[in-house]
Amino acid sequence: MTLFFPSLRNRPGAAIAATFVVAAVLVALPFVVGTMGNAWVRALAFAALYVMLALGLNIVVGFAGLLDLGYIAFYAVGAYMYALLASPHLTSNFPALAAMFPQGFHNSIWMVIPLGAALAAMFGVILGYPVLKLRGDYLAIVTLGFGEIIRIFLNNLNAPLNLTNGPQGITLIDPVHIVGVNFARTLDLGFVKLPSVYLYYYLFLLLTVITVVVCIRLQDSRLGRAWMAIREDDIAAKAMGINVRNVKLLAFALGATFGGVAGAMFAAFQGFVSPESFSLMESIIVLAMVVLGGIGHIPGVILGAVLLSVFPELLRHTVVPVQEQLFGRVLIDAEVLRMMIYGLAMVVIMLYRPKGLWPAPEHGVNPTTRDDARAGAAG
Amino acid sequence: MSAAASEAPVLRAAGVNKRFGGLQALADVGVTIRSGQIYGLIGPNGAGKTTFFNVITGLYTPDSGSFELAGRPYSPSEPHRVAQAGIARTFQNIRLFPEMTALENVMVGRHVRTRATALGAVLRTRSQRSEEAAIRARALELLDYVGVRRYADFQARTLAYGDQRRLEIARALATDPKLLALDEPAAGMNATEKLSLRELLSHIRGDGTTILLIEHDVKLVMGLCDRVTVLDYGKIIAEGTPAEVQRDPAVITAYLGGPQGGAAAPQTVS
Numbered sequence: 013m014t015l016f017f018p019s020l021r022n023r024p025g026a027a028i029a030a031t032f033v034v035a036a037v038l039v040a041l042p043f044v045v046g047t048m049g050n051a052w053v054r055a056l057a058f059a060a061l062y063v064m065l066a067l068g069l070n071i072v073v074g075f076a077g078l079l080d081l082g083y084i085a086f087y088a089v090g091a092y093m094y095a096l097l098a099s100p101h102l103t104s105n106f107p108a109l110a111a112m113f114p115q116g117f118h119n120s121i122w123m124v125i126p127l128g129a130a131l132a133a134m135f136g137v138i139l140g141y142p143v144l145k146l147r148g149d150y151l152a153i154v155t156l157g158f159g160e161i162i163r164i165f166l167n168n169l170n171a172p173l174n175l176t177n178g179p180q181g182i183t184l185i186d187p188v189h190i191v192g193v194n195f196a197r198t199l200d201l202g203f204v205k206l207p208s209v210y211l212y213y214y215l216f217l218l219l220t221v222i223t224v225v226v227c228i229r230l231q232d233s234r235l236g237r238a239w240m241a242i243r244e245d246d247i248a249a250k251a252m253g254i255n256v257r258n259v260k261l262l263a264f265a266l267g268a269t270f271g272g273v274a275g276a277m278f279a280a281f282q283g284f285v286s287p288e289s290f291s292l293m294e295s296i297i298v299l300a301m302v303v304l305g306g307i308g309h310i311p312g313v314i315l316g317a318v319l320l321s322v323f324p325e326l327l328r329h330t331v332v333p334v335q336e337q338l339f340g341r342v343l344i345d346a347e348v349l350r351m352m353i354y355g356l357a358m359v360v361i362m363l364y365r366p367k368g369l370w371p372a373p374e375h376g377v378n379p380t381t382r383d384d385a386r387a388g389a390a391g
Numbered sequence: 392m393s394a395a396a397s398e399a400p401v402l403r404a405a406g407v408n409k410r411f412g413g414l415q416a417l418a419d420v421g422v423t424i425r426s427g428q429i430y431g432l433i434g435p436n437g438a439g440k441t442t443f444f445n446v447i448t449g450l451y452t453p454d455s456g457s458f459e460l461a462g463r464p465y466s467p468s469e470p471h472r473v474a475q476a477g478i479a480r481t482f483q484n485i486r487l488f489p490e491m492t493a494l495e496n497v498m499v500g501r502h503v504r505t506r507a508t509a510l511g512a513v514l515r516t517r518s519q520r521s522e523e524a525a526i527r528a529r530a531l532e533l534l535d536y537v538g539v540r541r542y543a544d545f546q547a548r549t550l551a552y553g554d555q556r557r558l559e560i561a562r563a564l565a566t567d568p569k570l571l572a573l574d575e576p577a578a579g580m581n582a583t584e585k586l587s588l589r590e591l592l593s594h595i596r597g598d599g600t601t602i603l604l605i606e607h608d609v610k611l612v613m614g615l616c617d618r619v620t621v622l623d624y625g626k627i628i629a630e631g632t633p634a635e636v637q638r639d640p641a642v643i644t645a646y647l648g649g650p651q652g653g654a655a656a657p658q659t660v661s
Contacts (some may be wrong), residue, residue: 236501244491248486250470251474252502253475262509
């Protein structure tokens with residue numbers, strides 16, 4: 013919690029209190045927002061997914077300084093893995109599989125999450141290995157290509173073997189089941205009824221909290237410092253004995269892990285996946301979340317992800333009625349307006365807050381602290 | 392003294408050749424550095440000092456040569472392996488991690504002597520936490536040792552030039568090197584800073600770390616080094632104690648020009 017509120021660093025009591033307040037707000041949030049309709053709770057659930065994605069990408073881009081424009085590929089890998097393992101698609105297309113699994117594929121979430129993480133990590137290494145020697149623009153181009161390759165594969169793997177069902181996507185994906193609770197139905201706890209979106213919101217919130225903790229712990233570790241060292245100066249990092257190759261591969265793999273888990277959750281939540289959910293634009297939006305929020309700074313990245321994922325919903329619900337009120341008809345589509353505002357926001361951020369909305373705090377550039385240090389040294 | 396002399400040298404490099412296209416940057420260069428010495432490598436601009444330095448630290452691949460570190464052969468093929476083997480270096484143009492704090496810079500130096508994995512970090516295991524505490528304690532100790540402890544939480548780029556040099560030395564020392572290799576540590580320093588650098592280096596030698604020093608400043612080298620090798624045009628032209636080297640006619644010719652050294656003579660400079 014002190015990472016979010018540095019002023020609480022020396023007041024452990026206040027930090028614990030703040031943690032409880034934030035937790036309470038996050039738990040109560042769907043009930044407040046839900047009064048305006050479940051669509052808003054759904055937007056919150058998506059915000060949590062995007063926070064996971066942005067934090068995963070932040071490991072690669074923010075910590076290790078490797079520009080990755082194909083990050084959404086790992087999201088796709090996770091989503092399709094879950095879709096294939098928890099829908100009738102494979103069994104209905106491959107009779108041999110249907111004979112082996114007469115009940116069809118229905119896999120436990122406890123298997124799917126580690127599997128999604130592992131598979132995405134493997135893809136992370138597959139992407140990472142060939143790009144080890146690349147930096148900057150070249151790296152960006154190759155990763156962009158990788159993201160597109162995955163999407164195009166998904167789009168075309170419906171013949172000769174129908175693995176992904178091509179552009180139609182995969183439907184009838186099982187919802188999440190945890191200890192007998194079916195997340196697609198409303199859960200009646202007696203004192204309160206939790207609709208499906210609420211359940212998913214809490215699940216994603218839990219996963220997001222885990223992601224945040226993992227990211228913070230990685231950042232403050234030997235590995236986190238090695239990532240930052242290669243970001244700052246990879247020749248000096250090598251000279252300090254850091255195996256740059258392994259450390260970069262670990263960044264790709266761990267970053268991809270979060271993408272894979274988020275993807276599996278996305279598939280379960282939607283009940284449907286298709287290649288168009290994993291376009292280049294999605295990669296760019298996740299990157300924009302990281303950059304807008306504060307590259308390399310976990311609280312900033314979370315802020316960026318929440319802003320950029322909730323904002324389009326806000327726009328969708330306000331643009332049309334406002335224009336109808338003003339002009340009697342819709343002049344500018346919400347989607348068009350969204351892109352315009354994104355572009356404008358990016359330009360403004362780059363001009364006025366190049367390190368993001370909530371960047372990592374600076375150390376030692378403040379002249380007063382510097383003078384204090386000098387005075388302390390002299391005295 | 393005799394016990395030290397019978398030990399294997401910290402670094403022995405022999406027959407090192409390196410060619411860049413048509414330029415023979417190093418021709419049959421060899422050094423033997425004994426434990427506890429400050430070993431100087433000097434020479435005029437373009438003599439091949441930094442090339443040699445980059446070869447032994449694995450940044451350049453030599454065309455030929457044999458290398459031994461504390462009696463064990465090593466091949467300087469990859470810089471990170473060289474650091475693992477026990478040579479830590481600094482750079483002529485300081486290469487700190489500018490956005491990281493001074494403390495974090497030195498903590499990175501401990502990387503190669505610590506073991507915690509990603510999983511250990513995520514689970515915050517007992518061994519990971521105690522290792523992390525040890526890294527921090529050692530890094531603070533080293534910051535204190537080189538005299539920049541008070542800037543521990545400052546970003547490296549905000550430190551004064553002389554302090555950045557010291558920080559780079561602390562970071563190198565954090566790898567527990569057998570040989571500390573410094574590439575022109577006094578470059579750009581004023582007289583006061585040079586004096587305190589000199590004190591620091593003799594202090595480091597006194598604490599048992601062997602130093603290889605590449606330096607332009609002849610006065611600093613002569614006052615500090617136990618042995619000196621002089622390079623010129625990629626060849627060794629003299630080797631010995633500073634006093635011997637200073638009297639060597641080849642060295643005087645290389646530095647000042649002389650009757651035979653027409654090409655290198657300063658009077659030809661237009």
